[in-house]
Amino acid sequence: MNVEKYALKAEASLTVFEFISEGPNGPIRKLVQFQPTNEPQLYNLAFGDQDVITGDLNDLAVSNNGDTDKVLATVVAALYAFCESYPGAFVYATGSTGARTRLYRMGIDRFYDQMRQDFDLYGQMGNDFVPFARNVAYDGFLAQRKFN
C-alpha cells in the first residue's frame, strides 16, 4: 500500500491488532479484532477506540484526529496480516450505524483498486452477497483472500 499507515502491533495469534492514531486530539489507541462468528471460518472485523485511562472500548467514537485515510489504511493492513495467517477465512464487516457502514464502504472504495487484486470482495444486500461495486450502498461487506 502506498498510503501512509500506522505501525501495527498484534498478539501472537494475529486476531487482535493495536495501533495509535496521532493527530490534533492527541494519541488515540485503536484496536482491531477479527472475531470468530457463528459461521465457521468466518470472522467479523470489529474496530474501535480504547480509552487509555478507563480501558473502555468504544466503536462509536468519532476521533476527528484528521487521519481518516491513515487509519483506514492501517485497518486494511491488519486485514492483510490476518489473512496471511488465516487464508481460507472470510472476513465480514458492518458498521455499528448506517453512517459507520457508509464509512466502511468509503474505505473499501478508497483502497478498492489494490484490494481487488488480492481479495474477492462482496457487498451484502439483504440476505445476499454480491460482487462489490463502487458507490453502491451495502448492509455489510465480505472479503476472502485470493489464492495466488
Add this chain to the structure above:
Amino acid sequence: MKSVQDLSTRKAPIVSIDPALDKYRDVVLFPEKLAKANEMLRTSRLPARAIRTLMTREEIESKLSLMSGHASNGDNYPYPIRLSLASGRVLEGFKILENAGCYLLGRTLAQREASVGETEIMGTTLVAKDKLVSILCPELDFLPADQLQ
C-alpha cells in the same frame, strides 16, 4: 515487544508481536458488534468459498467423473455433491473452481465448515484436518471411502 515478523512476501505489513496484547486473544472486545454480525449473517447466503486442495487436478477429476460423468475443468457448474467427513459433518452443493493452476472446491451452500478430504485450509490451526470418508451424488449410489482413495 518481543519480535518483529515480516508476514508477507506481498502486501501484508510488518507487524510487531506484543505479548501485552495476549490478554485480548480470547476476549470479545466489541460484543455488540459481534452480536450484530451474527444476526446479519444468520439468514444470509454466503458466496462460494474457495479452498485450496492438496489433491491434484487429475485426482479430483477422476473422483468427480465417477459420480457425475460430466465433471470438467473449472466449469463452475454447481454439482449436486455431498461430501461426508469423518467428523460427521456433511457438506453439499460444491462447485469446481480453478485458480492458479490448482483445483479448488467452493461451497455453494455455505452454511457449514469446509475442510475436505485430503484437503486443509492453509496455515490455520483453527480447523482440524478432516478426512473425507465419502462422496455422495444424489443420482448415484453411495461411494464408500475405499473407492475414493
